[in-house]
Amino acid sequence: MLWAHAGFESPEVISATLQKYSNLWADLSFREEFAFRGEIEDEWREMFERFPTRFLLGSDTYAPERWFYVGEYANWSRGWLPQLPREVADNIAFCNAETLLSRVRNWVICSSHT
Numbered sequence: 001m002l003w004a005h006a007g008f009e010s011p012e013v014i015s016a017t018l019q020k021y022s023n024l025w026a027d028l029s030f031r032e033e034f035a036f037r038g039e040i041e042d043e044w045r046e047m048f049e050r051f052p053t054r055f056l057l058g059s060d061t062y063a064p065e066r067w068f069y070v071g072e073y074a075n076w077s078r079g080w081l082p083q084l085p086r087e088v089a090d091n092i093a094f095c096n097a098e099t100l101l102s103r104v105r106n107w108v109i110c111s112s113h114t
Helices: 004-008 011-020 042-050 063-082 085-101
Strands: 024-025
Touching: 004 011, 011 024, 011 042, 011 063, 011 085
Parallel strands: none
Antiparallel strands: none
């Protein structure tokens, strides 16, 4: 199950929910508060590192006008992702999405998730 926008919940609620439901993944689209000023907040960093295979970037392009922001969001993400350990950053950026998709299709690129 992919939890859109991580439910717009606090890190405490997200962490507890991920702990409770092992098949739940959290999408970070439409969320900026975890790195609002370009620096990852400590409570979010701890959660990303605790659940490195459960978060995915998302751009939430629910309407055509949202496509305008995809590049801006990608650039912003390139700013905060390097603040995490490389494997955690890669997981959030693309490996977790590939792993999730591989559950539907036999398609895996990231060897750390095979």
